[in-house]
Amino acid sequence: MSGPFSEIAGLRVGHFSDSRRPTGCTVVLCEQGAVAGVDVRGAAPGTRETDLLRPENTVQQVHALLLSGGSAFGLDAATGVMRWLRERGHGLQVGPACVPIVPGAVLFDLWLGDPQITPDAAAGYAACEAASQQAATGSVGAGAGATVGKLFGPQQAMKGGIGAASLTLAGICVAALVAVNAVGDVVDPATGQVLAGARGPDGRMLGTMAAVKAGQVPGRLLAGANTTIGVVATDARLNKAEATKLAQMSHDGLARAINPVHTPSDGDVMFALATGGAGRSADLTWLGALAAEVTAQAVLNAIQSASGLPGLPALSELAK
Numbered sequence: 245m246s247g248p249f250s251e252i253a254g255l256r257v258g259h260f261s262d263s264r265r266p267t268g269c270t271v272v273l274c275e276q277g278a279v280a281g282v283d284v285r286g287a288a289p290g291t292r293e294t295d296l297l298r299p300e301n302t303v304q305q306v307h308a309l310l311l312s313g314g315s316a317f318g319l320d321a322a323t324g325v326m327r328w329l330r331e332r333g334h335g336l337q338v339g340p341a342c343v344p345i346v347p348g349a350v351l352f353d354l355w356l357g358d359p360q361i362t363p364d365a366a367a368g369y370a371a372c373e374a375a376s377q378q379a380a381t382g383s384v385g386a387g388a389g390a391t392v393g394k395l396f397g398p399q400q401a402m403k404g405g406i407g408a409a410s411l412t413l414a415g416i417c418v419a420a421l422v423a424v425n426a427v428g429d430v431v432d433p434a435t436g437q438v439l440a441g442a443r444g445p446d447g448r449m450l451g452t453m454a455a456v457k458a459g460q461v462p463g464r465l466l467a468g469a470n471t472t473i474g475v476v477a478t479d480a481r482l483n484k485a486e487a488t489k490l491a492q493m494s495h496d497g498l499a500r501a502i503n504p505v506h507t508p509s510d511g512d513v514m515f516a517l518a519t520g521g522a523g524r525s526a527d528l529t530w531l532g533a534l535a536a537e538v539t540a541q542a543v544l545n546a547i548q549s550a551s552g553l554p555g556l557p558a559l560s561e562l563a564k
Contacts, residue, residue, distance in 0.1 A: 249408035249419040249542075250377040252479050254278070254519045257421065258375030259385030259406075260321075260367040265357025266553060269312035269321040270385035270406060271371040272421065272475050272517070275334040277305035279518040281487030282347065285495050285505075286471060286512030290316045293347035294513075299485040303345055307334050308372075309515050310348030311386040311406075311423050311473050314362030318350040324368030349513040351425040351471040353389025355398060356553070379421065381407050382549035383558075386473065390425035391556060392547070393441030394470060395452045395462045395504070402440040403558040404430075407546025409538045416526045418534040420494065420542040422474030426502045427465065427509050428452060430547045433500040433540055440547045440559045449562070453503055471511040472498060474542065476535045480526040482518035491516035493532030497539025514539070 249257060254274060261268040282297045292310070296303045308325050312318030329335055329344035336343045354362070371385065383390070387406030394401045404426070410419035424430065429441025429452045444450040456462065476494040494514045498505050506512050516535070552558035 249379045249410060249421045251410040251412065251417045252419050252477050252519060253521050255477055256375040256377055257379035258371040259380060260363065260371040260374065261384050261388045262361060265361050266389035267313040267353050267361060267363060268385045268388040269310060269318060269363040269367050269371050270423065271325050271368065271375060272309045273372060273375050274517060274519065275307055275329065277307060279304065279482055279484055279487050280306040280347065281484060281491045281516040282513065283488065283491040283495060284513050286510035287508040289511035289513055290319065290350040291513060292319045292322055293345065297347060299488055303336065304484065306345040306347055308346045309475055310346055310368065312348060312350045312363045313353040313386055313389045315350055315352045315354050317362035319348055320365055321363040321368030322346045322348045324365035325372055328369050328372035347515065349473040351386065351390065351423060351473055352469045353425065356389045379408055381545055383551040386423040387546060390423055392424060392426045393429050393452060394427050396442045397463055400442045401556060402443065403550045403552045403556045405546040405550035407542040407549060409541035409545055411534050411538050413534060416478065416480045416522050418476065418478045418531060418538055420474060420476045420538040422472060422539060422542040422546060424472050424543050424546040425470055426472050426505065427470045427507050428502045428504040430501055430543060431503050432544060465509040470509050472502060473513045474539065475515045475517060476539055477517040478531060479519050479521035480531060481520040481524055486528055487516040487518050489528055490532055490535050494535040494539045496536035498543065501540040501543035
């Protein structure tokens with residue numbers, strides 16, 4: 245059975261989309277705490293608080309995860325998320341202080357509009373205020389300025405976005421929320437068809453890897469000017485090492501749906517969350533297989549629900 249990210253009880257998603265230019269941030273709230281892991285595969289990541297997620301380190305739970313546009317400037321949005329959580333008494337109690345734990349990752353969207361406009365603490369706070377169990381998808385939040393298919397230059401790209409998917413097996417749910425801003429094309433794993441990516445001079449789909457194999461040489465890319473970031477979550481009971489493995493296996497879903505992926509110009513990051521709401525553990529072999537599947541489906545959902553911008557068509561527009 246498949247469904248949205250909201251299938252997992254105890255998690256809420258909020259978006260902030262800036263009206264001044266295509267950028268924004270997305271927060272996944274788990275106010276009561278959830279076990280988390282992370283795996284960074286892209287060579288140009290922008291992250292916050294990822295070291296504390298290593299299995300050998302002390303902190304055991306997080307209270308929110310942040311996905312943001314704005315490149316490294318977007319990490320500032322986590323300050324607003326922390327403030328929102330602290331005002332409500334959520335966080336790690338350290339002596340007299342309550343310290344919310346909010347890891348995050350960012351993607352690059354500064355080439356769309358005024359690069360001085362980036363998600364800040366107020367944006368992170370607003371995303372928390374908007375959080376609900378019904379997560380919107382498409383060109384919102386961290387996906388507002390997301391684009392794909394940039395190996396031959398941004399002028400040939402298409403619109404990306406943020407997408408979600410979930411699967412339930414034997415009473416255990418696995419869900420993914422992914423903001424897709426890749427150098428590569430988005431490909432349907434079931435058919436091999438390129439859904440969104442680099443376009444040729446006629447505006448039609450070029451097919452990045454087909455063009456490369458035919459002898460077209462890509463131009464030089466800006467390092468870190470892309471990145472796909474996301475969260476895979478489950479209601480199974482996991483420890484930090486198992487959550488880390490779940491995050492690792494979820495990257496297989498990115499590799500199925502994005503080509504090329506994990507490049508020197510991408511900072512691809514996948515977080516994992518385990519709420520334990522199902523009340524039992526699960527075999528990581530099939531749990532990780534589901535994580536990869538829902539991650540790939542979330543990538544497709546991001547492209548299918550995206551809205552175009554001038555000069556950046558979405559799949560829905562090319563299909564007309």
